[in-house]
Amino acid sequence: MIEQQRVLATSIPGPRSIELQQRKMAAVSAGVGTGLPIYVTAGEGGILRDVDDNQLIDFGSGIAVTNVGNRNPRVVEAVQRQMEDFTHTCFMVTPYEEYVEVCELLAELTPGDHDKRSALLSSGAEAVENAVKIARHATGRQAVAVFEHGYHGRTNLTMGMTAKNMPYKDGFGPFAPEVYRLPMAYPYRWPTGEKNCLDEAFEAFRSTVHAQIGEERCAAVVLEPIQGEGGFIVPPEGYIARVAEYCHDHGIVFIADEVQSGFCRTGDWFAMDHEGVAPDLITTAKGIAGGMPLAAVTGRAEIMDAVHPGGLGGTYGGNPVACAAGIASIESMREDDLNARARHIEELLVPRLQTIADRTGVVGEIRGRGAMLAVELVSDLDLKTPAPELTAAINKACHERGLVTLTCGTYGNVFRFLPPLTIGDDLLMEGADILEEAFAAALA
Incomplete structure (x- = not known):
């Protein structure tokens, strides 16, 4: 069992993950990219554990795959x-x-x-x-x-x-x-x-x-x-x-x-x-x-x-x-009625995303349904100018703080949120806290 809490034992990525990334670069085609080079040893619920004993909150579900939670019994x-x-x-x-x-x-x-x-x-x-x-x-x-x-x-x-x-x-x-x-x-x-x-x-x-x-x-x-x-x-x-x-x-x-x-x-x-x-x-x-x-x-x-x-x-x-x-x-x-759970995740997460939008002035739109949610980031709300550099900076800040996030969009300016449907409310809200911190850090 993995305790459902975030643990930052080292910087992200940690030394063993960095070592493994060097091995990856020597053995794996450069065409196979890596969004967050932490090397996972275990996963359960809303947590991924890496080789450095860091435990990260998972807002990606392996791109909407582990809907029922990682290592579902x-x-x-x-x-x-x-x-x-x-x-x-x-x-x-x-x-x-x-x-x-x-x-x-x-x-x-x-x-x-x-x-x-x-x-x-x-x-x-x-x-x-x-x-x-x-x-x-x-x-x-x-x-x-x-x-x-x-x-x-x-x-x-x-x-x-x-x-x-x-x-x-x-x-x-x-x-x-x-x-x-x-x-x-x-x-x-x-x-x-x-x-x-x-x-x-x-x-x-x-x-x-x-x-x-x-x-x-x-x-x-x-x-x-x-x-x-x-x-x-x-x-x-x-x-x-x-x-x-x-x-x-x-x-x-x-x-x-x-x-x-x-x-x-x-x-x-x-x-x-x-x-x-x-x-x-x-x-x-x-x-x-x-x-x-x-x-x-x-x-x-x-x-x-x-x-x-x-x-x-x-x-x-x-x-x-x-x-x-x-x-x-x-x-x-x-x-486990995961349809209801997905709707509950939307009810909890959308208000937090709206708070970020109100505070920062860089969120053009919050959209999606259930536990398939996104925010589109822009540098000008009136002109709707895509902000891919800001999106990348916030994504990096999330990773450093132990939150697995994903970006997408034709213009590279959309954050997508795909947490496992089994994630606990506490972890979900902690992830939202980290997201707020990442926005503040990237905009400082």
């Missing part, structure tokens, strides 16, 4: 039990019940009461790429529409779908063809103001699909209901429903990318639940399995079953150990 027990039985057979060779059970749970939990099927994979990018494959096969069309500020992964296709160049795309092209980028409904930065965003953004979406793609050529529209790496951008209420209806009217597969927003993160099982929209396909990963590599595409049976046998799969997709972890994670989400 149900997950650990399920993984150990499955490891004792068998570790791999490849579901496409000799199947096993755990894969089927995960798919049954996904059919039950994902939005909509229609008949559903799933395919299990190993990463979010793999899920998105397979969703596009399925949509193309089912419709006989090729074009795929994505949105400004979107992030969908690091494979060749999903890099092409991702908006941000650095560090994800620079120098890696050419990318897969027939990917088209649409204007995003970004209320804070909509040119004519937030009140006009809903109608104007939808008309921009509609006219762009019509003029630049052609509805009859468009296989799929892929949308994050709350954009992740792009800056936790939340489109205006009703926008997603309009997009989904338009897709339905034109035979376009509407794909919700919930890799980051799924599994209780936003206070619902999925962010689409809040929208009251059932997508044709939904992609999931990250928070599904308590840290084990598992991902899925789930969707309407007639679309998922349109693919010929053998057209979907992969050697490690739906690995039995990862499936056992996924089943246990979903059990924890239910038993």
Whole structure:
């Protein structure tokens, strides 16, 4: 058991972490970056312990992965039990019940009461790429529409779908063809103001699909209901429903990318639940399995079953150990009511973020939902000038004080907060205290 308290035994990073970072630089590709070079030896709840015996408060959850808390006891027990039985057979060779059970749970939990099927994979990018494959096969069309500020992964296709160049795309092209980028409904930065965003953004979406793609050529529209790496951008209420209806009217597969927003993160099982929209396909990963590599595409049976046998799969997709972890994670989400917990985190954290905004004058917007929250930092509130240097300085100050934080955003000026849903109130509030200190230090 790790005591749920912050401990600063050394400076951050400490001497052993610095030594390990030197080894990393000598052995690991420079292309694999490290945001906070502390080397972790243990994690539990809202705490990460490093090799120097520092204990840091975790506001990142491994980028929205450890929703049920690190080393969740149900997950650990399920993984150990499955490891004792068998570790791999490849579901496409000799199947096993755990894969089927995960798919049954996904059919039950994902939005909509229609008949559903799933395919299990190993990463979010793999899920998105397979969703596009399925949509193309089912419709006989090729074009795929994505949105400004979107992030969908690091494979060749999903890099092409991702908006941000650095560090994800620079120098890696050419990318897969027939990917088209649409204007995003970004209320804070909509040119004519937030009140006009809903109608104007939808008309921009509609006219762009019509003029630049052609509805009859468009296989799929892929949308994050709350954009992740792009800056936790939340489109205006009703926008997603309009997009989904338009897709339905034109035979376009509407794909919700919930890799980051799924599994209780936003206070619902999925962010689409809040929208009251059932997508044709939904992609999931990250928070599904308590840290084990598992991902899925789930969707309407007639679309998922349109693919010929053998057209979907992969050697490690739906690995039995990862499936056992996924089943246990979903059990924890239910038993511990982590949707309610995510909403409680929002209730506690947003007022603290508002206090920081009021005191500093550099927070342009607080946004998000549940335990998927963000602040966008600007150097001028009227001009909304992005402040990436200030964001980096505050992030560094948080790290030095023992708080694991993450930044994001197309302009590098957004703090995102993704604490484990099992974090205690005391740790959450201490993290908010540290954040206030970091803002003060960076602005001094």
